[in-house]
Amino acid sequence: MKSFGLDRRKLLGRALALGALGSLSGCDFDHPNHPDLADRFLRAMSDWNDEVQAALFDPRTLAPTFKPSQITRPPRFNAFYDISQAPQVDAATWRLALTGRIGDKRPWRIGQLRAMPRESQITRLICVEGWRVVGQWSGVPLHHFLRKVNADLRARYVSIHCADGYFSSIDMASALHPQTILALDFLGAPLTAPFGAPLRLRIPTKLGFKNPKSIVALGVTNTYPGGYWENQGYNWFSGS
């Protein structure tokens, strides 16, 4: 259950103005498993906004692309921890685990991914906070990969788990978008640890936090997988 971390005292004052939201029970805002009335209302509206965004999503609409001169330098690091804490993944022993509704679940080595056809893009990453950067990523289109491993393309979600414990999930329509890639390179060189080595999702039709880094597992499922930030209250679809 999503929670929105609302402070009871602060909210109570506002509830006077909001009127309809006045009946706040003694539930604990700190526990996402015990959402109060305001949490339930916001959750319902966020779910509704997911549906609106899915309807608004056009698989043929491409995110804008940029010139090499427009690339943001130096690139901006962002995570829920400091850059020094970025996970160091040994590419030699790294494996991509596959779970859920996938026909061929044999784990992938980095060399196998590098042997796949690539797509390169200079696109803009917009953070949920409001800032944006332009970067160049190249990697395996996710729709190629999903077909290659015989995934159920009619399933609802693609879930991603990362070496640092981060996780997220996207809708299948966005997963099959031509600009959605499993990125191997950033700015013309293999990804470095802070920017998601050895493999990250790059999806320019969604906000930055939907681009998980240092992926260790990819799943296809019909059960809502949530996400690190999504479970704390960020809108799940978060399309651009």
Added chain:
Amino acid sequence: MAKRVPIHPLPLRIMHWLNAIAIVVLIGSGWEIYDASPFLPFTFPQWMTIGQWLGGAIAWHLAAIWLLMLNGLFYLGWGIASGHFRRKFLPLSPRAVLRDTAAALRFRLPHEVGVYNAVQRLLYLGVIALGILAVLSGLAVWKPVQLWWLSDLFGGFFISRVVHFCAMTGIVLFIAVHVLLVALVPRVLPAMITGGRLPEPDGREVRP
């Protein structure tokens, strides 16, 4: 007994207060969202914002926007269909605006029950335009890829943010003047709740 004609008809009163709720939530949560990545050398103090943190603020913002948009569409439809806009906001000439502005600044612009002076007409039409601008620029910030044409119209993602902020600033200034005038002429407030009553034909004002 003569038929009671309210100063503000019931649909208008309902829409006014629904809009007030939506606007307060949108501005308070919008300030919290701005604070996550300010583009001017200041942030809004936490106590003035709604949502506690960015995730909560976005949730409130994208919930309240539905109330604002649906209520706003009803208002525009009702205002046009009922003739409210035509009767209350028109005619509006620059000369009348200048005349009434000069009078208002010298505190010589009397409040006429049920009639908007030229300054009021200009401000009400202006804030409606700002509301439409805020919704359009907000959509451009929300969906710069899917609504790329709207984003391009505003000059891209960042300028959309700036336009959205400017529209908010204009609406906040309107609210400041609006609330100040209610404080100066408090008898207009009950009429927006109960409806009030227009003056009798002989000119005597009948207090509700």
